[in-house]
Amino acid sequence: MSEEKVITLKTDRKIFEDIYFSGNQGSLLFSPTTKSKTITTIVAVVILGIAFLLKENLSKDSVGVLYFLSFIFLLCAVFLSVSINKVSRWKKQVSFYLNKLEKCMIYEIRFDQNFFTVNIDGEKETSEWKDFEYFDSSAEFISLEGKYNYMFPKKSMTEKEYNLLKKIAKENIKQ
Template sequence: MNGEKNIRLHVNRKDFEEIYFSGNQTSLFFSPTTKGKTVTTAVIGLILLILFCFKGDLSKEKFGILYFVSFLFLLCTVYLSLSINKVSKWKKEVEKYLKSLESRKLYQINFNNDFFNVNIDEDEESSHWGEFNSFEINDKFISLEGKFNYMFPSKSMSKADYDSLKQAIKKNIKE
């Protein structure tokens, strides 16, 4: 690949949503970010409820257990609320990004052996291939992480363009 390759993406919001919002990503309590914290908080809450039901049977020496489990429950609740806030903010940012993509007329990728450029309505971001740390390629999308982060759905381009981009990434980014 000596020359420059240009790929024009056909932006369809549903193609991007299908990828960004897959796998309970937007669920406040059961997204990959919050699921463990939700389960832990529920288990600690159940233990606390059981302790409260049997608090009359606890001796004064063992009453500290109730305070300790109450503290753990409070701590878990705080961590869970922080994670829920993080998921909520992420969802709002993605929605804002997707809304901005709908109004764009040009979404184009240009690359050669040295550079990778993304042009969205004359807003151009240029990177050397070495500025990307990692990538993920599967049948649904290609994602790049580094100086700039990108995600390109396979449905947004032709099969030949998708294969060409996939080969260029595998050739130029060392993981």
């Protein structure tokens, strides 16, 4: 493959949103990043609540348990808030990207034997194939990770273009 191939992508926002926000990805409390921390924090609150209800039954020497449980709850809450912040920033970046895609006139991928270029309205990002460290494809999308990270939904291109991109990426990205 010495000649340059060009794939023009459809920029329908819904196609990209279906991929980015699948599986509760956009949920602040129940995304894959925050779900376990949310559950742990809820469990810590329940245990702390029960301990406070039963504090009259504790001896004066056992009151330290309440301080310990309060500390555990605060620790869980801090980890949860950090994860929520991470998801929130990710959502903001994805939203910015989707807004940019929605307004663009040209969204194309150009590649040959050595280079891979993404062009969004004249803003070009070019990488050598060797710059990519990871490639994955599913029934829904192709993702490339390296110097730049990309996700291309299958629905944004023809079946032939999707299979070509998948084949070329598999050949050129050494995992």
